Amino acid sequence: MDTAYLSKPPAESASGASPLVSVRRVSKQFGNGTLAVRDVDLDLGAGEFVSLLGPSGCGKSTLLRMIAGLAAPSTGAIEWRDGASAAARPDLGFVFQDPTLMPWANALANVMLPLALKHVPKREAQERAAEMLALVGLKGFERSYPRELSGGMKMRVSIARALVMRPKILLMDEPFAALDEITRHRLNDDLLQLWWKERFTAVFVTHSVFESVYLSQRIVVMAARPGRVMADFPVDAPYPRDELFRTSADYASLCRLASGRLKEAIGS
Structure with a gap:
């Protein structure tokens, strides 16, 4: 720490x-x-x-x-x-009891979701999502799917997704x-x-x-x-x-x- x-x-x-x-x-x-x-x-x-x-x-x-x-x-x-x-x-960001990740999408795409819904350009969304994943300690796991992540790692992705809009x-x-x-x-x-x-x-x-x-x-x-x-x-x-x-x-x-x-x- x-x-x-x-x-x-x-x-x-x-x-x-x-x-x-x-x-x-x-x-x-x-x-x-x-x-x-x-x-x-x-x-x-x-x-x-x-x-x-x-x-x-x-x-x-x-x-x-x-x-x-x-x-x-x-x-x-x-x-x-x-x-x-x-x-x-x-x-405003919300983190649920369960990670609620899209199983068909990798970590980067899951974190990009709120940005995509706000029509943020794809390149900017990718950069911001990668930054958030690094911030929660998941640099290098951008292309990993939820099934490949531990429970704690999935929750980190969920937190990164909530933080990507800078709440x-x-x-x-x-x-x-x-x-x-x-x-x-x-x-x-x-x-x-x-x-x-x-x-x-x-x-x-x-x-x-x-x-x-x-x-x-x-x-x-x-x-x-x-x-x-x-x-x-x-x-x-x-x-x-x-x-x-x-x-x-x-x-x-x-x-x-x-x-x-x-x-x-x-x-x-």
């Missing part, structure tokens, strides 16, 4: 500027009557790394999809600082949940480096206390269905975060704090 970066980038919402996106009293009820999310208020500042932490089925993914414009709130509103809707934003906000829905612990740790490290270099706002859904503490500046804890925000607290630890941080007393203390807040949320 490259430890050339230090401390953390300032979040604009913390400095008094308006947040990049605001969730205001948002609820989501599905057609079968299930109330998945209820009265969520949340501000996301530019450059922040925020984790949504909660048990399975608590509405984390539903909330993320509403922020992305992939689902509409039943009540409430999601407001962007510049007034544009999520559906109209080329500067201001990257939304991630438990992208590493199915990976082994070693690969997951490595991708956590790489994700932090990408976040630092690209300075996007990151919103990361997870049910892992340890992952949320390792990655985040802020942790938003959600209660079981209907999903509600039960706690929103800072992770007071500097970057870089590496194996020394994972084995430190500070990390253990922060994990106990997050675990306690999660236990309270589950019991509410």
Whole structure:
């Protein structure tokens, strides 16, 4: 892991500027009557790394999809600082739980897909896609097909595809949940480096206390269905975060704090 970066980038919402996106009293009820999310208020500042932490089925993914414009709130509103809707934003990237790659296309073509949909010239699209693959550590695998890649490598391609449009906000829905612990740790490290270099706002859904503490500046804890925000607290630890941080007393203390807040949320 490259430890050339230090401390953390300032979040604009913390400095008094308006947040990049605001969730205001948002609820989501599905057609079968299930109330998945209820009265969520949340501000996301530019450059922040925020984790949504909660048990399975608590509405984390539903909330993320509403922020992305992939689902509409039943009540409430999601407001962007510049007034544009999520559906109209080329500067929003989304990484799903599964890589969702086109099996008939190689890594380069998979990453080029968002550029092709925006009618970016082919040569420029190839150059940008190759740059993103190199950024996620896959230089030399441009012509490899998904069947030839490991689970972690396929997820790297998925992240490269989400980053190729240079998003201001990257939304991630438990992208590493199915990976082994070693690969997951490595991708956590790489994700932090990408976040630092690209300075996007990151919103990361997870049910892992340890992952949320390792990655985040802020942790938003959600209660079981209907999903509600039960706690929103800072992770007071500097970057870089590496194996020394994972084995430190500070990390253990922060994990106990997050675990306690999660236990309270589950019991509410």
